[in-house]
Amino acid sequence: MLRNYLRLNLSLLHWIFVAPFNGQFFKISPIFRQMVFIGTRATPMVALTAFSIGVTLAMQAAHSLQQMGAELYVPDLVMLSILRELGPILIAVIVIGRSCSAVAAELGTMKVSEEIEALEVMAINPIQYLVVPRFLAMMIMLPGLTIFGNYIGVVGGWAVCRFALNFNTAGFIMRAVESADTWDLYSGIIKSVVFAWIIITIACNAGLNVDGGAEGVGQATTASVVQGLLAMLVTNAILTGIFFFGA
Amino acid sequence: MNGSPVIEVSNLMRQFGDRTVLKDISFNVDRGETLVIMGGSGCGKSTLLRHIIGSMKPTSGSVKIFGEEITTMSEREIERIRKRFGMLFQSGALLASLTVGENVALPLEQHTAKSPEEIEEAVEQKLKMVGLSGFEDLKPAEISGGMKKRVGLARALALDPELLFSDEPTSGLDPIMTAVVDQLTLKLTHGEHLTAVVVTHDMTSAFRIATRMIMLGHGSIVAQGTPGEIRNSSNPEVQQFINGEADGPIPLNLSQEEHEHHQQVKPRPFFSARYRFHRKTA
Numbered sequence: 060m061l062r063n064y065l066r067l068n069l070s071l072l073h074w075i076f077v078a079p080f081n082g083q084f085f086k087i088s089p090i091f092r093q094m095v096f097i098g099t100r101a102t103p104m105v106a107l108t109a110f111s112i113g114v115t116l117a118m119q120a121a122h123s124l125q126q127m128g129a130e131l132y133v134p135d136l137v138m139l140s141i142l143r144e145l146g147p148i149l150i151a152v153i154v155i156g157r158s159c160s161a162v163a164a165e166l167g168t169m170k171v172s173e174e175i176e177a178l179e180v181m182a183i184n185p186i187q188y189l190v191v192p193r194f195l196a197m198m199i200m201l202p203g204l205t206i207f208g209n210y211i212g213v214v215g216g217w218a219v220c221r222f223a224l225n226f227n228t229a230g231f232i233m234r235a236v237e238s239a240d241t242w243d244l245y246s247g248i249i250k251s252v253v254f255a256w257i258i259i260t261i262a263c264n265a266g267l268n269v270d271g272g273a274e275g276v277g278q279a280t281t282a283s284v285v286q287g288l289l290a291m292l293v294t295n296a297i298l299t300g301i302f303f304f305g306a
Numbered sequence: 307m308n309g310s311p312v313i314e315v316s317n318l319m320r321q322f323g324d325r326t327v328l329k330d331i332s333f334n335v336d337r338g339e340t341l342v343i344m345g346g347s348g349c350g351k352s353t354l355l356r357h358i359i360g361s362m363k364p365t366s367g368s369v370k371i372f373g374e375e376i377t378t379m380s381e382r383e384i385e386r387i388r389k390r391f392g393m394l395f396q397s398g399a400l401l402a403s404l405t406v407g408e409n410v411a412l413p414l415e416q417h418t419a420k421s422p423e424e425i426e427e428a429v430e431q432k433l434k435m436v437g438l439s440g441f442e443d444l445k446p447a448e449i450s451g452g453m454k455k456r457v458g459l460a461r462a463l464a465l466d467p468e469l470l471f472s473d474e475p476t477s478g479l480d481p482i483m484t485a486v487v488d489q490l491t492l493k494l495t496h497g498e499h500l501t502a503v504v505v506t507h508d509m510t511s512a513f514r515i516a517t518r519m520i521m522l523g524h525g526s527i528v529a530q531g532t533p534g535e536i537r538n539s540s541n542p543e544v545q546q547f548i549n550g551e552a553d554g555p556i557p558l559n560l561s562q563e564e565h566e567h568h569q570q571v572k573p574r575p576f577f578s579a580r581y582r583f584h585r586k587t588a
Contacts, residue, residue: 169401177399180359181413181461182388188416 098200113215137216166266392462407442
């Protein structure tokens with residue numbers, strides 16, 4: 060299993076970085092099609108989730124901080140937690156649930172119905188034809204969605220501050236911008252790039268290694284979601300350790 | 307090149323664990339020939355086909371296509387060979403996410419520098435050849451099994467290959483469509499010097515198209531020769547198979563192990579159902 064996964068990663072790198080220089084360039088149009096599936100269609104869900112989390116976070120923060128008379132710090136807390144942790148994690152969770160399961164099921168069904176073998180016999184490499192567009196689309200869209208979700212989440216925090224805590228908008232922006240560093244934004248985006256890599260390769264690997272009919276496809280779909288989530292959360296802990304606890 | 311055989315298989319052997327699935331298979335296929343491979347379920351036909359197209363590696367022995375050894379080739383070299391042959395899968399194996407037209411166009415888009423107009427024209431011509439003009443915009447899920455198979459044939463022929471492999475091209479087709487597909491194969495092999503390797507159970511179709519036949523049994527070649535020689539063969543196994551008799555020397559009970567292997571290599575629900583029926587009535 061792990062060997063298959065590493066081999067998939069290696070051939071993916073080969074098809075993206077080496078093969079184009081040997082005249083085997085991947086097609087661009089399927090990447091856009093996948094970007095629509097993975098990214099554009101997830102925006103309403105991402106927006107709703109991020110907004111709710113921003114609102115919830117601000118309400119909880121207000122409740123705790125008010126007791127200490129420190130509700131001034133609500134924007135700081137919302138801003139930092141969303142940019143550093145909640146934004147990248149939650150949006151990765153949504154994309155795992157929406158897209159990784161779909162990719163695993165799609166590739167798994169293709170494997171079961173001999174379509175992958177047919178591609179190989181037609182001298183079309185399944186990694187190049189199927190995995191590369193999905194991988195690149197994910198690498199572009201997950202960070203994109205994360206930036207988008209960050210904005211919406213902060214807007215959620217603003218809504219609570221503005222309408223329940225008597226902040227004015229300028230005050231909220233001032234506090235928020237003052238508290239957050241550009242590094243807070245960048246660290247979140249770096250995380251989402253790493254997550255994108257992990258979750259899409261896990262999903263493709265699960266799909267391509269399906270064995271045994273419809274049942275196998277079901278198992279691969281479940282496995283892609285479970286393994287993707289676990290790998291993503293563990294990686295997040297490691298990255299947070301490196302970014303904010305190291306040195 | 308013209309004189310040498312298109313496919314040379316010599317002493318091919320394949321073992322899964324300690325079970326020998328193919329043993330000592332040797333045969334040649336010359337240019338313009340149609341070789342029919344027949345044999346009962348689980349006898350290794352599909353495994354043999356997979357070894358010839360390079361998707362499985364033999365334990366020992368050699369397979370040469372167009373004079374080049376395929377068993378020791380790298381993936382990339384095999385791809386170069388694969389562009390020169392077409393393969394029709396038993397189920398058609400069309401990509402479900404693409405339309406019929408896009409499926410046929412796929413090899414052209416991937417391997418040629420043709421313009422979209424030229425591709426469209428080629429697709430139209432190939433679909434016309436299999437009697438499916440006007441079906442370009444349907445998805446594979448919207449057409450019948452027999453039509454899928456014909457689209458699969460059109461796709462296999464899209465690059466005008468020198469060599470065509472068919473895995474049961476006529477199972478699931480009505481008798482008229484079977485005759486059409488057979489005539490198409492004959493036209494291609496006679497007119498355009500296409501070489502064909504066909505795996506089939508359909509004896510009518512086999513005798514109609516074959517210039518040579520091989521019968522496999524338990525992983526080795528039971529008989530080979532021209533259709534005439536096979537028909538007049540004194541081998542009782544051959545006679546039982548071509549006449550479709552329930553009683554004869556071919557054992558009907560697959561052992562559990564063989565059965566499991568057969569399932570793993572390729573389930574053939576239709577044929578195994580027929581098999582069980584024969585066993586009951588025997």
